[in-house]
Amino acid sequence: MTPVAPPVALRATTWDAALEETLSSSAHAGMLGDLSVHSVHDRVINLRCGDGLIALVDDRLDDAPFTIRIRSAQWPLLPARVGDPARITVDGLIVRAAGTDVRVVLHPADRWIPAPIQGAPSVAALRDASAALAAMTPPAPMTPFGLASAPALAAGIDRMRIAASAVLQGSPAENAVTDAARRLIGLGEGLTPSGDDILTGLAFIAAHPGFGLTRLIAPLSDAVCAGSDATTLLSTVTVQAALAGRARARLHDLVAAVVDGSSERILTAAVATAAIGHTSGHDILTGIRLALDLAGTRAPAHAL
Numbered sequence: 001m002t003p004v005a006p007p008v009a010l011r012a013t014t015w016d017a018a019l020e021e022t023l024s025s026s027a028h029a030g031m032l033g034d035l036s037v038h039s040v041h042d043r044v045i046n047l048r049c050g051d052g053l054i055a056l057v058d059d060r061l062d063d064a065p066f067t068i069r070i071r072s073a074q075w076p077l078l079p080a081r082v083g084d085p086a087r088i089t090v091d092g093l094i095v096r097a098a099g100t101d102v103r104v105v106l107h108p109a110d111r112w113i114p115a116p117i118q119g120a121p122s123v124a125a126l127r128d129a130s131a132a133l134a135a136m137t138p139p140a141p142m143t144p145f146g147l148a149s150a151p152a153l154a155a156g157i158d159r160m161r162i163a164a165s166a167v168l169q170g171s172p173a174e175n176a177v178t179d180a181a182r183r184l185i186g187l188g189e190g191l192t193p194s195g196d197d198i199l200t201g202l203a204f205i206a207a208h209p210g211f212g213l214t215r216l217i218a219p220l221s222d223a224v225c226a227g228s229d230a231t232t233l234l235s236t237v238t239v240q241a242a243l244a245g246r247a248r249a250r251l252h253d254l255v256a257a258v259v260d261g262s263s264e265r266i267l268t269a270a271v272a273t274a275a276i277g278h279t280s281g282h283d284i285l286t287g288i289r290l291a292l293d294l295a296g297t298r299a300p301a302h303a304l
Contacts, residue, residue: 007101008077012092013059015068017111018246022049022066023088035086035093038233041191045080046234047095053237056080056095056104062249062272063112065241068092068104078102114252117245117259120210125261126296132266133289136274138282146189146279153194156184157290160202164294167215174219181223186231194283196235199224200242201287207245208255211295217243248276251284258292 038048043058052066056078059069070078080097087094092106121129141147163176181199188194203220206213221243228236241247250272257265273288274281 007103009103009105010070010074010077011105011107012110013069013071014063014110014112015106016063016066017113019054019066019068019106020111022052022054023093035088037080037082037084037086037095040080040082043075045078045095047086047093048233053233054093063114064248065246066237067112068106070104112249114246114249115256117208117252117256118210119259120212121259121295122261123296125258126292128261128263129258129266130289130292130296132263133270133285133292136270136282136285138274138286139279141189142278143189146194149188149194153184153188153198156180156187156195157198157286159183161290161294164202164213164216164290165297167219168213168294168297174215174222177216177219178223178226181220182227182230185223185227186235188279188283190277190280191232192235192238192277192280193231194279196231196239197280197283198287198290200239200247201251201284201289202291203239203242203287204245204247204251205255205288205291205295207243210259211291213291213295248273250276251288254288 035047035049035054038046038053040046043061045056047054047056055064055067057064057067057069058072058075060072061069063069078095078097080095085096089103092104095102095104141150160177160180163173163180167174167177184195184199186193186195188197190197192200199220202216205211206216206220224236224239224243250269254266254269254273257269270285273285276284
C-alpha cells in the first residue's frame with residue numbers, strides 16, 4: 001500500500017486583507033476546486049483564481065496586493081509545480097504540492113492593510129523626489145528584445161506625457177491617453193514587461209487624489225481592459241491593482257514619503273523599489289517619475 005504523506009500546515013506571516021473578499025467571492029461562485037498553480041518562481045508561487053492571481057511568497061519579499069507571505073524557513077515545504085491543484089478553505093487555502101496537501105492558514109490578526117495615504121505633496125517635494133529618481137541608473141536590458149524595444153519605450157513615455165498633460169489641462173481627448181497606454185502595454189522584456197511597469201508607477205500615483213491626476217484613471221483603465229491579451233496575466237493584475245491605489249508595500253512607503261516631503265525616506269523607498277526584478281523596479285520608478293512631473297504642473301502655487 002502506498003503511504004499517504006501527512007498534511008503540512010503553515011500559518012501565513014502576513015496576507016493581503018483584500019483576499020477575504022476574493023476568497024469568499026470565489027467560494028460562493030463555486031470555484032472551490034478550480035484553483036491551480038499558474039506559475040512558479042524562486043520565491044513566488046502564483047495561483048490562478050478566476051481572472052486573477054493569488055501569490056504565495058517567501059516573506060523575504062514585502063506585502064503586496066493578493067499576496068500571502070510564508071515564513072522563509074518554511075518556504076521549502078511548498079514544492080509546487082505548474083498545474084498543481086489548490087482549493088479554498090474556511091480559513092485559507094490548500095495546495096496539493098508534490099502529492100502532499102499544504103494547508104496555508106490565514107489568521108485575521110496577520111492581515112496586511114496599508115496605511116492610507118492622505119494629503120498633497122508640495123511642489124518642492126515633487127521636484128526633489130523626481131530628481132532623486134532621475135539620479136538612479138537603470139540596468140541595461142538583458143535580451144535583444146529588451147534592447148530593441150528601448151527606443152519605442154522612450155517614445156511611448158513622451159507620447160504619454162503629451163497626452164496626459166493635455167487631459168490634465170482640460171482637453172476632453174482622454175482617448176489619446178488610452179492610445180498612449182495601449183502602445184506601452186506588453187512592450188519590453190520581463191514577466192511584467194517594461195511598458196506595463198511604467199504604467200503601474202503612473203497609475204499608482206494617479207490613484208491618490210492628492211497628486212491631482214485622477215482624470216487619468218478612466219482612460220488608463222480602458223487601455224488595460226482592452227490590452228490584456230497583449231501582455232501577461234501578472235502584468236494585467238498588477239496594473240489593475242495600481243489603478244485602485246494598491247501596490248507592493250515599498251511603493252506605498254515611497255508615495256507616503258513624497259507626501260510628507262521626507263528626502264531620506266524617499267531615497268530609502270526608491271532604492272527598495274528599484275530592487276524589484278531586473279528592470280521592473282526601475283521601470284516602475286520611471287512611471288512614478290512621469291507622474292510626479294505631471295503632478296508638479298498641477299500643484300497650486302501656494303504649495304511651493
